[in-house]
Amino acid sequence: MKVKPVAPDRLPELLRAMPKAELHMHIEGSLEPELIFQLAGRNGMTLDYPDVESLRRAYVFNNLQDFLDIYHTGTTVLRTEQDFYDMTHAYLARAHADNVLHAEIFFDTQTHTGHGLDASVVVNGLHRACVDAQAAFGINASLIMCFLRHLSEREAFEALEQVLPLREKIVGIGLASSEVGHPPEKFARVFARCRELGFRLVAHAGEEGPPAYIWSALDVLKVERIDHGVQAIHDPALMRRLADARIALTVCPLSNIKLCVFDDLSQHNLGRMLDAGIAATINSDDPAYFGGYINENFTQTFAALGLSAQQAWQLSANSFNASFADDSVKRRYLERLNGCFETFR
Numbered sequence: 025m026k027v028k029p030v031a032p033d034r035l036p037e038l039l040r041a042m043p044k045a046e047l048h049m050h051i052e053g054s055l056e057p058e059l060i061f062q063l064a065g066r067n068g069m070t071l072d073y074p075d076v077e078s079l080r081r082a083y084v085f086n087n088l089q090d091f092l093d094i095y096h097t098g099t100t101v102l103r104t105e106q107d108f109y110d111m112t113h114a115y116l117a118r119a120h121a122d123n124v125l126h127a128e129i130f131f132d133t134q135t136h137t138g139h140g141l142d143a144s145v146v147v148n149g150l151h152r153a154c155v156d157a158q159a160a161f162g163i164n165a166s167l168i169m170c171f172l173r174h175l176s177e178r179e180a181f182e183a184l185e186q187v188l189p190l191r192e193k194i195v196g197i198g199l200a201s202s203e204v205g206h207p208p209e210k211f212a213r214v215f216a217r218c219r220e221l222g223f224r225l226v227a228h229a230g231e232e233g234p235p236a237y238i239w240s241a242l243d244v245l246k247v248e249r250i251d252h253g254v255q256a257i258h259d260p261a262l263m264r265r266l267a268d269a270r271i272a273l274t275v276c277p278l279s280n281i282k283l284c285v286f287d288d289l290s291q292h293n294l295g296r297m298l299d300a301g302i303a304a305t306i307n308s309d310d311p312a313y314f315g316g317y318i319n320e321n322f323t324q325t326f327a328a329l330g331l332s333a334q335q336a337w338q339l340s341a342n343s344f345n346a347s348f349a350d351d352s353v354k355r356r357y358l359e360r361l362n363g364c365f366e367t368f369r
């Protein structure tokens with residue numbers, strides 16, 4: 025759709041009001057320090073941090089691994105199905121407030137089975153919250169299970185085996201955790217198996233890792249979307265491939281700044297990705313840790329890069345088109361998006 029120009033001072037309002045899909049957020053990364061302390065209290069656990077403020081102050085990272093270490097501490101408070109439900113409910117309420125109509129939520133079971141929980145506790149808690157959010161907020165939420173790439177192929181196969189009885193509660197499979205040194209090829213066989221089982225496939229690639237990891241996520245794992253993918257900018261042939269095949273990138277600008285992938289938002293390559301015809305989207309990744317939910321990612325990125333109302337529409341349309349919703353549902357989302365732009369004054 026051709027969009028009328030919007031004055032820069034009105035853009036934040038449009039960005040917030042605009043219907044959108046969120047395709048890249050890790051549910052454990054939505055655990056706010058307040059909820060971490062609440063869950064620790066009800067599970068009789070003590071944390072290494074005396075209070076909410078001191079925990080929040082620890083959220084300073086030099087790279088992905090720094091973050092993953094603290095993020096792991098937060099996950100230890102999740103012990104019961106109700107804990108997983110409450111975490112997911114809190115995120116979906118917050119996403120609804122940001123006018124997210126559709127959320128595809130990353131989770132992993134390996135962190136939690138490593139803490140002695142059964143994978144079904146994780147999946148059932150998350151899934152029940154997704155079902156309830158449809159009635160409570162009208163938001164469509166589904167689940168993507170990520171394998172942890174720092175663990176072995178054998179452990180990924182075990183994680184898959186454990187969730188097969190819950191197959192209907194999971195739409196897709198992804199790949200997360202420490203990227204460099206753990207290329208997509210390591211998971212070629214387990215992704216092939218997931219494909220046979222009918223799961224939709226995505227993978228983190230090119231966040232800190234090289235363009236070669238994006239090529240192999242596409243050609244070896246055969247994923248449909250790339251999570252992050254910002255390092256593609258260093259490989260012109262890859263940029264053409266992504267644009268020509270309309271392979272979506274789920275970009276997470278505030279995450280990239282917090283993890284020092286770019287020095288500052290004004291250096292971010294999202295605008296260049298859009299100019300190259302790549303189907304980029306904006307997402308929050310781990311909103312409790314990286315300084316904001318999806319609308320904060322939109323408003324800060326637009327301010328820093330001077331993006332336009334036309335690009336706002338494109339980013340939202342990309343998010344719906346790249347989602348795993350049925351085509352008829354996608355059409356309804358796009359109608360709501362167009363309606364928002366037509367009535368915005």
Ligand code: HPA
Nearest residue numbers: 050200201202228309310
């Ligand atoms: N990258 C890789 N793994 C993750 C991330 C991320 O940004 N967030 C949570 N797990």
Ligand code: ZN
Nearest residue numbers: 050228251309
């Ligand atoms: Zn991520």
